[in-house]
Amino acid sequence: MDNKIINFAESKIVEEILETAQVMSDRGWAERNAGNISCILSEEEAAEYFESAGVKRSFDLDLNISGLSGKTLVITATGTYFRKLKKDPAVGLGVVRVAEDGNSIDLLWGFEGDNKPSSEMRMHFTGHIARLKADSSHRVILHTHATHLIIMSTAELDENAFTSALWRMHSECLVVFPDGIGLIPWMVPGTVDIGNATAEKFSEFRLVVWPLHGVIAAGGSIDEAMGLIEAAEKTAEIYIKSQGLPGVARIVTDAQLLKIAEFFEVEPRKGIIEEV
Numbered sequence: 001m002d003n004k005i006i007n008f009a010e011s012k013i014v015e016e017i018l019e020t021a022q023v024m025s026d027r028g029w030a031e032r033n034a035g036n037i038s039c040i041l042s043e044e045e046a047a048e049y050f051e052s053a054g055v056k057r058s059f060d061l062d063l064n065i066s067g068l069s070g071k072t073l074v075i076t077a078t079g080t081y082f083r084k085l086k087k088d089p090a091v092g093l094g095v096v097r098v099a100e101d102g103n104s105i106d107l108l109w110g111f112e113g114d115n116k117p118s119s120e121m122r123m124h125f126t127g128h129i130a131r132l133k134a135d136s137s138h139r140v141i142l143h144t145h146a147t148h149l150i151i152m153s154t155a156e157l158d159e160n161a162f163t164s165a166l167w168r169m170h171s172e173c174l175v176v177f178p179d180g181i182g183l184i185p186w187m188v189p190g191t192v193d194i195g196n197a198t199a200e201k202f203s204e205f206r207l208v209v210w211p212l213h214g215v216i217a218a219g220g221s222i223d224e225a226m227g228l229i230e231a232a233e234k235t236a237e238i239y240i241k242s243q244g245l246p247g248v249a250r251i252v253t254d255a256q257l258l259k260i261a262e263f264f265e266v267e268p269r270k271g272i273i274e275e276v
């Protein structure tokens with residue numbers, strides 16, 4: 001086998017994925033096989049590790065992803081326990097290249113033991129296509145079962161109210177996600193439909209909550225996408241734990257949000273802060 005292909009297990013991107021999966025597990029967001037991660041390799045990375053790689057297996061898709069034609073992605077395998085991922089990355093991760101016609105993917109590395117891509121691969125693929133249209137530096141999609149965001153999704157909050165609640169509960173949320181948080185209706189996981197609904201939200205948002213399930217984040221790097229989840233999840237915890245405290249509720253006001261936006265030069269999503 002080509003040495004370069006062997007080296008992929010030692011690459012920085014694999015190291016980052018393994019570390020992130022471990023953190024998700026340590027925080028209690030990755031029970032059983034919960035969560036999935038994918039990252040588009042840069043052209044340089046794809047050439048460095050997989051220029052001469054042969055096709056090990058191919059997977060036909062039940063959706064067309066020609067928006068990713070020729071791109072090389074690393075994605076977690078279905079059924080993977082995140083706490084075990086680092087034991088054998090070539091089992092729990094796979095590198096796939098999208099066929100020119102967008103109807104199938106070719107496996108170049110990993111998924112050893114006849115493993116297959118994540119059950120949420122449809123969302124990952126359609127999500128990447130949507131985010132690349134919005135942001136040419138986009139590369140990463142993370143899905144995890146972040147506990148407090150799921151608890152918050154049990155409340156009857158619409159998308160703007162969800163975003164507003166978090167912006168007002170911590171002075172830095174507006175800076176981290178000025179574009180807000182998208183919220184889809186409840187849907188069956190793993191389906192083309194949930195993938196399309198998420199992708200639609202990704203044209204405006206980098207964070208999308210799946211009610212009674214989890215959260216999806218997109219970014220130019222793992223740190224960026226994970227940082228979005230960490231900020232939203234921590235603030236959801238503060239929101240939930242502060243409900244019912246005695247006295248007058250203290251929140252970041254409209255005027256204070258506007259001061260934050262001005263100082264940090266961010267453009268808040270419209271329709272949430274009242275222009276005072």
Ligand code: 2HA
Binds near residue numbers: 079119
């Ligand atoms: O990969 O989290 O949504 C398991 C899941 C499916």
Ligand code: ZN
Binds near residue numbers: 035144213
């Ligand atoms: Zn899930």
